[in-house]
Amino acid sequence: MKSISELTDFYYKTLYPTLEKLEDDRKHLRYRITVVGIFYTFVVLLMGFGFLDYLQSIPNLFFVLGFIYVGVGAFIYKFLIKDYTKEFKNKIIDPLIHAIDDKLSYISEMHISKDYFNRSELFTQSPDRISGNDFVSGEIDGVKIEFSDLHAEKKHKNSKNKDTWETIFQGLFIVSEFNKHFKGKTVILPDTAQSTFGDLIGNWLQSNNFGRSELVKMDDINFEKEFVVYSTDQIEARYILSHSLMKRLLAFKKKSQHPVYISFIGESIYMAIYYSKDLFEPSVFRSLLNYKIAMEYVKTLHLALGIVEELKLNQKLWSKR
Amino acid sequence: MSVFLIVIAIIAVILVLMYNSLVSKKNQVENIFASVDTVLKKRYDLIPNLVSSVGKYMQHEKSLLEEVTKLRADANKPNISDEQKIAFDAKVSSALGSIMVAVENYPELKANENVMHLQHSLGEIEEQISAARRTYNQAVTDYNNAIEMIPTNFMASAMNYQRKEVFEIVESERQNVNVKELFN
Numbered sequence: 001m002k003s004i005s006e007l008t009d010f011y012y013k014t015l016y017p018t019l020e021k022l023e024d025d026r027k028h029l030r031y032r033i034t035v036v037g038i039f040y041t042f043v044v045l046l047m048g049f050g051f052l053d054y055l056q057s058i059p060n061l062f063f064v065l066g067f068i069y070v071g072v073g074a075f076i077y078k079f080l081i082k083d084y085t086k087e088f089k090n091k092i093i094d095p096l097i098h099a100i101d102d103k104l105s106y107i108s109e110m111h112i113s114k115d116y117f118n119r120s121e122l123f124t125q126s127p128d129r130i131s132g133n134d135f136v137s138g139e140i141d142g143v144k145i146e147f148s149d150l151h152a153e154k155k156h157k158n159s160k161n162k163d164t165w166e167t168i169f170q171g172l173f174i175v176s177e178f179n180k181h182f183k184g185k186t187v188i189l190p191d192t193a194q195s196t197f198g199d200l201i202g203n204w205l206q207s208n209n210f211g212r213s214e215l216v217k218m219d220d221i222n223f224e225k226e227f228v229v230y231s232t233d234q235i236e237a238r239y240i241l242s243h244s245l246m247k248r249l250l251a252f253k254k255k256s257q258h259p260v261y262i263s264f265i266g267e268s269i270y271m272a273i274y275y276s277k278d279l280f281e282p283s284v285f286r287s288l289l290n291y292k293i294a295m296e297y298v299k300t301l302h303l304a305l306g307i308v309e310e311l312k313l314n315q316k317l318w319s320k321r
Numbered sequence: 322m323s324v325f326l327i328v329i330a331i332i333a334v335i336l337v338l339m340y341n342s343l344v345s346k347k348n349q350v351e352n353i354f355a356s357v358d359t360v361l362k363k364r365y366d367l368i369p370n371l372v373s374s375v376g377k378y379m380q381h382e383k384s385l386l387e388e389v390t391k392l393r394a395d396a397n398k399p400n401i402s403d404e405q406k407i408a409f410d411a412k413v414s415s416a417l418g419s420i421m422v423a424v425e426n427y428p429e430l431k432a433n434e435n436v437m438h439l440q441h442s443l444g445e446i447e448e449q450i451s452a453a454r455r456t457y458n459q460a461v462t463d464y465n466n467a468i469e470m471i472p473t474n475f476m477a478s479a480m481n482y483q484r485k486e487v488f489e490i491v492e493s494e495r496q497n498v499n500v501k502e503l504f505n
Contacts, residue, residue: 180448219455219458234353234456234459235449235456236452238451238452238455238456239452242452317445
């Protein structure tokens, strides 16, 4: 697999002509958005003052107006950047993915299925709405892998009986084949209890976590600090989490710089990396040639597809070949 | 009077909870040792096959092979204690390790399909044993902690619970980062 620096080279060299063209589009788009934005704000204000007498009868006037203003505004914004986004994904993200491995397939409108999300058991709440995009699937080094940007939400009713959506997870969701046989379910979560409440109380809270299986205490102090492990089978959890895999997962967590959720269920490894934003979207207000922006695309892709090498998923157990 | 009764009741509940937690820790240890035993047996079952496959070639390591065979026979005797099983496991691990190192000196053995198969099976079983050992050690640590820490230590000494031994984790196993040898 290509390294990050090779991919960065590819981004700035091979994709440069396309980037330049897209930069022009972006500048035009930014101008258009600013003009439309000012005009739109002006119209809303004008209408607001025009119907002031009538509007005063509505309770929570400012709240309702603000809500409509933001909602319609977001809709207009999405409509304006639609073509640009499509162009960006086809001409930048798609070639980047194929530069990593040309047998990978990329579909920008699809996402990981809800089934996979539920099967992973990473989050105890089951989502009512799943959205996402940038679905990548294929094989790396003979190991099946797929991932996408994912946003899972749950519906709640608030006190006024209105629907509100709570985010269960937003970020990168990866599913891949695992290189060992196992039957049970092992779930690894970021350790929030132990780091917030200290060892004694944190441990007690963890072992009394209803909705999760048995707590597994791991024999790697650094790993135990970062993660908490639940499993249906104490021995199998340790069979999966060998000392070397624990070290690699720790390194992965460090590299990703985001909360990482991992589970091992039904011969697969599921990983959810929490970004709390939509990934692989084109930047509108900052240059695509900006190093930071470019690195974000390259690094995220490299992180997702790099798990095969990083976690040595390609070193299959001999009886699994 | 009623205050006195409540205090007695609370003390009784605490005692019962302590008693139950100790029993469950002891049972957990026994339970997991049974699993350890199963995987250890799996490895012992491979030994005769291994000895017969490599015996023809390994003239200089005859004593090593005899030792392994003897260890297997001893370990499979009935009525040996858990501590003895743990001791046998350590000896078998190191003896098998030496045999595997010795195999490297015989090109015809390294290429032999049967030996290769055995090596891989042993590698996989080693990983399972390692997982079982680590689980056992954690259970024993929990148990040992309970019988030595206040307040459960009073209850434990009344119940005559003794400290249990853990498996020594072999240094090579701690750094089993070299997966190549296990997988290739």
